[in-house]
Amino acid sequence: MENRHIGLKGLGWNGWFEKRADCRPGDAVARVAAVDRGQWVLMDPTGTFRAKLAGSYLYRHHLSQELPCVGDWVCVEKHPNDDIGLIRSLFERKTTLRRKSAGDAVDDQIIAANLDYVIIVQSCHYDFNLKRLERYLVMTRDGGAEPYVLLTKTDLVDPAVLDAQLEEIHAAGVTAPVLTVSNVTRDGVDELTQRLLPEKTYCFVGSSGVGKSTLINHLIGREMLETSWVSGTGEGRHTTVRRELILLRCGALVIDNPGMREFGIPGAESGIGGSFSDIIALGSSCRYRNCSHISEPGCAVLEAVDSGAIVRDHYENYLKLREESAFYQMSHAERRKKDRDFGRYIKSVKKDLEKD
């Protein structure tokens, strides 16, 4: 895709970033559109290209939070004849959307960066939940972006049901704008489109199966993102695996996200760790302590997938299920436990040494 006519500004660049720009002479500014197994897909006014991290970057940064994520601005070295660029530095993030970890903030997972708006999507059919909505609102404001609330699948419920949900949101004192949409009848799609501003970045979040990708496909005007069939109970299956930044014709930038279930599915805690114990075990050999096994250099899991030691389907299932935060928290607790066990082990070895 050619972005030449829009310039950096059209990709969301503004004075805030300009003030913080300190790229080396000859290096250029680009925005991260996607992260794809150890490589970054970047956008700049000339189009889209791939890049990897410079060695010096890896040397200086040791947290997965410090790696570029979707929406980030980076300085990149790219010569006209290279087909792959070299990322040298990362701009300060104006806003973020982050999933808090149970422990330190350094373990928080950055979902996306430099968002102007977060569109919190819930389906009014089997998905609406005020408490969860409030958690997303806090998460959005914590990161510095402005929230929107969007209820989807209005074609599936009685208007009275929808009204009751809107009333509940209103009664809870939610001040964010609330929109409704049906991707089937397309009721509400135009109202949403009219609100999308050029040069602004919108990040769609919400449970799996609520219709985020279907809606973004409507906004794009063609079937670019994969969507999936949902069972009669409204229970979603995960379809979107990776996040990506898309420039719409209207000039707005949107980020699709895989569904998140912040508060877990009953029973998931026991089962998932067991079936992915191979991946979890390999994770201890990754270069980064809190490696997400999605894009980090030196990731032992990605290496195993590339070599075929871990079947790709198995790995992708792991990624999808990990989005369920109950599981994410569990693996965090496991890491903690491992650290503690290791601490105890060291202590016992020391004791033994003292005895001798």
Ligand SMILES: Nc1nc2c(ncn2[C@@H]2O[C@H](COP(=O)(O)OP(=O)(O)OP(=O)(O)O)[C@@H](O)[C@H]2O)c(=O)[nH]1
């Ligand atoms: N009836 C009805 N079905 C919808 C609507 N929006 C989406 N769907 C259907 O719901 C299913 C899931 O939609 P997706 O767009 O894949 O959902 P998603 O939020 O992107 O899901 P993940 O990628 O897993 O997070 C698909 O079968 C859609 O056709 C809607 O407004 N009404």
Ligand SMILES: [Mg+2]
């Ligand atoms: Mg999707």
Ligand SMILES: [Zn+2]
């Ligand atoms: Zn890893």
